[in-house]
Amino acid sequence: MSRTAAVPGLRIWHLVAVLSAMSAPLVIMYAFQIIDSVASPAPGALWPTGFDLNNWRFLWESVDSGRPGIWQVTFNTFVFASVTSLSVCAFSLTAAYALSRLNFPARRFFLAGLIVLHAFPTITLIIAIFIILQYLGLYDTLAGVILVKAALELPFGIWIMKGFYDTVPWEIEMAGVQDGASRFRVWWSLVLPQVQPGLAALLIISFLSGWSEFVLPLVLAPGAGAQVLATYMNAVIASETTQDFGLFKAIGMFYTRPVIVIYLIFQKRLMNIYGGGTKG
């Protein structure tokens, strides 16, 4: 309560207006898509003129005989996103704990490396990844893309989880050890429950990131067997035989729906990632 009163010079409606203006472009874009997907636009016009469900035909018929159906692709996307996020979480949980608790010599180096890896241009690694995947026999398989995506997401995951581990007081672990528990038991029963909010947020975020991934599946799994929604959409728009903006927008709607739903359901959990707090 006191916070609000503490900043007398800044009006609240003022701020809401500024932030709204800043988020407006994204909201408008999304509104465009919703309208367009169920409308038949006059050619070249910005505003739609009629109502038309034809764009949603991909749900019940195959758009292109050379490609798998939408449901197969959606299933692939789901597998890709969930396996990726689960592996990222599993690795981050352990690596971040080590980074948070131990003061080993190269600690600083690893930590800074994590950030850079997160910002490293994927495209420059593509060739090497390509060769390695082919060597491992994982090129053009979902497993290969998952492996690469998880490796690239890992730095972010470790970084987030480290923030949460850092907030768990050191004394709690020492108390657990004094209580006779093994290191593993301490971590599992005493520390983990306290970083659980961070874990949930990371799970959601890396799921969303996997769901949205485009470049990796495009380059590393171009075949029909490992198509995900992003590459499917790309195929729809790129293919000259089926090019159809209305269809593309409808698929886009279908594609982004889980993101919106997850956002609405897990809004509160996502909030936890700020501050890395344990208030749950």
Place this chain on the structure above:
Amino acid sequence: MSRTAAVPGLRIWHLVAVLSAMSAPLVIMYAFQIIDSVASPAPGALWPTGFDLNNWRFLWESVDSGRPGIWQVTFNTFVFASVTSLSVCAFSLTAAYALSRLNFPARRFFLAGLIVLHAFPTITLIIAIFIILQYLGLYDTLAGVILVKAALELPFGIWIMKGFYDTVPWEIEMAGVQDGASRFRVWWSLVLPQVQPGLAALLIISFLSGWSEFVLPLVLAPGAGAQVLATYMNAVIASETTQDFGLFKAIGMFYTRPVIVIYLIFQKRLMNIYGGGTKG
């Protein structure tokens, strides 16, 4: 010091080994590129057989007459990355301050929205963005791509800066107000110096992110005038007339060098982003 001793059950070399194993794939990939770029591989072989600087010819001659020279493209990339990161920083600094300090009604909503925006699949927005950019006359210009990239990076920037603002004690601002300073002066002279480490880290990270961006320039500025290194590389590999893996890898080396250099120079500053501390 006491931290190290505090975890007797976990050996440090053990941990270093695990972390090294986890980072190994990326290091190996990068090593591959370095070797390959100055080697002439036997066709189909994994290991190089000779030494060859021919791959680096792009530095002094044009690879493809239909495309701009490497130096023009590098300049474009630099402009793209720096303008993007400066705008992201400028907006994040102000918006994050407001979010950190004020308790306006929709605060929670905005905060959770930020995270989702960061994870939103860009590809589904592409059409809408495409239409809007064309409407504004910014399609196929660097300015247009910068605008879109900055908008998409903004959530991450606000989120990072909010973490730093949150660590500045509220009393410092009140002390400044008591000292007779205006709200702006308080922010500029008293608060800003304390979030400066975060600002530096954000500047670097968003520069790197801009430097690495591939999809947006590819889709929104496909013409020759606004080429950046990522799309240039894509063109090299995609074009059937010039397809050359050795050349591609050498450009990749050239492309990633700034990332490595920035990492080595700013390692300490990047570290600040953890914990959101003010220790500088």
Place this chain on the structure above:
Amino acid sequence: MELILSKFTKRFGATTVISEMDLHVGAGEMLALLGPSGCGKSTTLFAICGIHRMDGGSLHFGDRDVTTLPAQRRSVKVVFQNYALYPHMSVSDNIAFPLRVKRHDRATITRKVGAIAELVHIGELLDRKPAQLSGGQQQRVALARAMVREPDVLLLDEPLANLDAKLRLEMRTEIRRVQRETGITAILVTHDQVEAMSMCDRIALMRAGQIEQLATPVQMYENPANQFVAGFMGNPPISFLPAHLGERITLSGGNSLPRPDRLAGQGPITLGLRPEHLGPQFGQGLRGTITFVEPQGREDLIDVRLTGGEALRAILPSGHGHAIGDSVDWGVRGDRLLAFSTDGERI
């Protein structure tokens, strides 16, 4: 400068935290706002310095109505509990900041910073950064920064809470010395009654947004208005015993005390007995057993359980020779006995 707060009301949302509070602080006086956490003392402080808006009532500094003036334009300074030093500035820049904001010229700034640094004894620390200072030194810098523009009113928000026991003793004296030497009007917000008693001319003891008693430290200790005040003041705290007022003051277990003349009426009462007013030097009357002896250096705290089961605490100079388990029959100092009605009012 005199400070007059009239009918001050503060609401947070639907809750009224303080309603129609009046407070008058004389020029050059140091007044303590004392009370348990949540009693509204900080709210009052924030209203005086302009951080909180007042929902009702008025505030005058001398003749000047500052009720609606923004914080920047009130001549009032707060020393915050965490000092709120600017961590990126040196000590001298910290102290000079309020002067720089008012665009004083360089020579004046140097002179004033030097003078105030001399006053609070930090002359040799001017080039350091706040992080290089001890808690007590940071406290002094915060005080210097607050005083350098010679405000009408100085507010101190739990200034000693972050210091250790020894420094607290030292800074208590220091703050009071600076306040006396400059003759500034000051308000100290604290939850520690020893701090309030030792530093201030008068104390306003608050509870739940109300001032329970406003008096000098000695008056408040010796003559508390009600049971809450008596229980809040004094360390070790006063003991309360249920008793019956008749011919004598009767306790359970067969103990009784002579009835002081000044106590009127009869019926059930709560007896308040301070530890220093119980002991063998006051004769006999209360029989019991010693349950605990806590040495404190120059004196010992002694817990006594009376034959009726009531727990009492006495304080005796060390060397008294009593040990745990001893049976005692001690008297009380009758003229200092406090009595309260069952609803807590002083009789």
Place this chain on the structure above:
Amino acid sequence: MELILSKFTKRFGATTVISEMDLHVGAGEMLALLGPSGCGKSTTLFAICGIHRMDGGSLHFGDRDVTTLPAQRRSVKVVFQNYALYPHMSVSDNIAFPLRVKRHDRATITRKVGAIAELVHIGELLDRKPAQLSGGQQQRVALARAMVREPDVLLLDEPLANLDAKLRLEMRTEIRRVQRETGITAILVTHDQVEAMSMCDRIALMRAGQIEQLATPVQMYENPANQFVAGFMGNPPISFLPAHLGERITLSGGNSLPRPDRLAGQGPITLGLRPEHLGPQFGQGLRGTITFVEPQGREDLIDVRLTGGEALRAILPSGHGHAIGDSVDWGVRGDRLLAFSTDGERI
């Protein structure tokens, strides 16, 4: 269970923090490790409980050598300053955790948790989460969790530092009561001399990794080994005055005191004078002016500046009638006068 620490040495990197320290704590005794921050008291505690490895020396619990035993297998428990309760578990799960780890059966756990909760008076809080408890209640839970497996040795790391003044007083008594009732061997680490004196059987006062004096509270207060000990014990602190030992004890400004017989030798000395041993009740001898009066309720702290310029502090029961600026000529209690050589050793 007896605790014997012999020739304990601890290094951090190249710095030797503690070298060859010996400490013996009797069975059922409560000992305070007292000292300013950085004196090595926490390091000693962490070595005893097994968090730090010892770089030299040995540690025995009774006859058992536990020097190299991991923390899990020593029968020793720490109550941490921040309590270190497990925030996601209820109070009863917190207390039961050490028993669950040892796979006690459900009935035993319930019984033991109930018994220990009764002992520390938190029987009615068992279903709450730590966040729903007050500071004192959290402290009790931490104590219960530490005691439930009946460790040989209980270590308390500044257990009262996070409590407010009133609770501190209460928990001090409580912890001591639980320690006495269970007869456990306990070590209290603290920087507060009042805490150490009021809670412990003996005090080990540490400075820079060395034990300066190991004695009972009363001995340490009345008979300090050196100037550091004398200055550390006592609140308000002792005053030190430069003086010259000859026929009489001569101070600057023409003040002098009779020389107690027990003081041998002559030359420059440092005189140590506790506040309660200065005042009009001890005759005359020291002339000066009152510079400050701090009321504390039942007594007042009085600062006196002697004619020679030395600052002294006296403590008098309230109602003494002196005010700032009064000239006084007060005596001292000669048998309690402390004298130190110029290098700080007791004469």
